[in-house]
Amino acid sequence: MVRERLWELVEKGLVTPTGMISHGRGEAFDYLMGEKSQNSSLRAEKAAAAYLLNAKNPIVCVNGNAAALDPKNLILLAETVSAKIEVNIFHRTERRMELLISYMEENGAESVLGREPDARIPMLTSDRALCTKEGIFDSDVILVPIEDGDRAKALADMGKIVISIDLNPLSRTSRTATVSISDEMTRALENIIAFAEELKGNKKAIEETIRTFSNEANRKNAVEEICSSLMQEFEVENK
Amino acid sequence: MVRERLWELVEKGLVTPTGMISHGRGEAFDYLMGEKSQNSSLRAEKAAAAYLLNAKNPIVCVNGNAAALDPKNLILLAETVSAKIEVNIFHRTERRMELLISYMEENGAESVLGREPDARIPMLTSDRALCTKEGIFDSDVILVPIEDGDRAKALADMGKIVISIDLNPLSRTSRTATVSISDEMTRALENIIAFAEELKGNKKAIEETIRTFSNEANRKNAVEEICSSLMQEFEVENK
Numbered sequence: 001m002v003r004e005r006l007w008e009l010v011e012k013g014l015v016t017p018t019g020m021i022s023h024g025r026g027e028a029f030d031y032l033m034g035e036k037s038q039n040s041s042l043r044a045e046k047a048a049a050a051y052l053l054n055a056k057n058p059i060v061c062v063n064g065n066a067a068a069l070d071p072k073n074l075i076l077l078a079e080t081v082s083a084k085i086e087v088n089i090f091h092r093t094e095r096r097m098e099l100l101i102s103y104m105e106e107n108g109a110e111s112v113l114g115r116e117p118d119a120r121i122p123m124l125t126s127d128r129a130l131c132t133k134e135g136i137f138d139s140d141v142i143l144v145p146i147e148d149g150d151r152a153k154a155l156a157d158m159g160k161i162v163i164s165i166d167l168n169p170l171s172r173t174s175r176t177a178t179v180s181i182s183d184e185m186t187r188a189l190e191n192i193i194a195f196a197e198e199l200k201g202n203k204k205a206i207e208e209t210i211r212t213f214s215n216e217a218n219r220k221n222a223v224e225e226i227c228s229s230l231m232q233e234f235e236v237e238n239k
Numbered sequence: 240m241v242r243e244r245l246w247e248l249v250e251k252g253l254v255t256p257t258g259m260i261s262h263g264r265g266e267a268f269d270y271l272m273g274e275k276s277q278n279s280s281l282r283a284e285k286a287a288a289a290y291l292l293n294a295k296n297p298i299v300c301v302n303g304n305a306a307a308l309d310p311k312n313l314i315l316l317a318e319t320v321s322a323k324i325e326v327n328i329f330h331r332t333e334r335r336m337e338l339l340i341s342y343m344e345e346n347g348a349e350s351v352l353g354r355e356p357d358a359r360i361p362m363l364t365s366d367r368a369l370c371t372k373e374g375i376f377d378s379d380v381i382l383v384p385i386e387d388g389d390r391a392k393a394l395a396d397m398g399k400i401v402i403s404i405d406l407n408p409l410s411r412t413s414r415t416a417t418v419s420i421s422d423e424m425t426r427a428l429e430n431i432i433a434f435a436e437e438l439k440g441n442k443k444a445i446e447e448t449i450r451t452f453s454n455e456a457n458r459k460n461a462v463e464e465i466c467s468s469l470m471q472e473f474e475v476e477n478k
Contacts, residue, residue: 021266023263024262024266220473
């Protein structure tokens with residue numbers, strides 16, 4: 001069970017206590033979406049696959065909650081689109097960084113960045129700005145699952161293509177991202193991997209996918225899908 | 240800060256780790272409601288006040304999350320409508336019961352029921368069925384803040400007037416309750432207290448409030464209010 005695993009990783013120090021609350025917020029939105037990938041999610045996931053395949057230096061960013069939820073699919077996605085993995089956390093301590101990087105390595109990741117930061121994300125104060133030049137700093141396309149709004153904005157302000165996975169389509173992260181995926185993380189990763197397998201090597205299809213995707217329209221659709229799912233109970237009753 | 244207090248009480252053993260996740264789910268719905276009491280919430284809160292004032296043996300039920308969030312207003316409401324307080328928890332241990340009852344007493348509650356259960360809520364298995372005859376078992380009107388769906392249903396099946404406080408208007412608890420309040424707990428309690436002060440002693444107004452309240456229509460309104468709050472961002476942009 002996801003909840004038990006999260007709690008186990010809070011006790012071990014990989015996930016913060018407030019990470020449990022964030023997870024609960026996500027659960028509520030997932031519930032509103034009927035716990036399945038909506039059409040808007042699938043469109044964003046396909047666009048994400050296209051951007052990642054089109055990138056020069058794509059990065060999959062991993063924080064405590066993301067690592068706890070699904071290390072295997074984070075690693076599989078990075079392999080599929082030839083992206084690097086960097087651990088980057090909001091509540092940074094050396095111990096938590098080491099725990100998380102080791103956890104990703106135990107789960108099969110080969111070289112995880114983040115142990116020795118040598119760059120800073122501009123406009124962010126405190127240690128959460130720390131990153132590696134080779135990884136986050138020099139990336140052109142960055143996937144941020146369950147990211148905080150300030151950092152998503154700072155990355156977008158650096159001119160990067162930011163792909164967020166955040167169940168709330170109205171969060172600051174979702175509003176800031178280039179591609180806002182509102183979907184549960186494991187479903188999102190599996191869908192991006194499948195779309196990447198489909199698009200890989202087909203430059204025309206990749207460019208077409210990027211060209212025809214409108215994040216703003218898609219995000220509005222995501223909210224409409226939530227509303228129609230919310231009202232479903234009452235519509236059925238009226239029949 | 241609520242989050243820090245919750246975590247402190249998880250560490251002390253009053254709140255369960257999954258209580259943190261439940262709180263996060265609530266936060267998401269609160270966010271969808273714009274973090275204020277909607278009209279539908281106010282109508283349900285007024286109906287709740289009327290039912291509580293009209294009761295023969297009203298009970299305010301308290302679990303770990305409720306105690307952690309706002310012990311003072313739980314106690315003040317119980318005093319205002321002459322209700323008893325009973326601690327009743329899902330993950331029951333003698334230690335947690337004692338911790339929670341003591342916590343309510345430290346916050347000023349005079350006689351808190353639950354230490355010596357002598358009755359069971361029918362149709363519930365395991366220790367979460369335990370309650371007192373004087374309190375929950377013999378109550379006619381019961382306020383359950385942040386209640387689990389099974390127990391809300393079991394209480395309704397006993398023929399009680401169940402008043403729930405649950406931010407999700409579509410949860411099983413909200414679907415089962417006689418009066419479903421979708422509002423943040425502190426706001427809900429303060430509103431019920433204010434309505435009770437207003438209605439107290441006015442039997443006609445109390446009966447009129449109960450007679451004219453339709454929970455099903457109100458719950459639908461709550462969902463409509465969430466949708467209109469969700470779509471607000473996009474409507475503003477179109478102007």
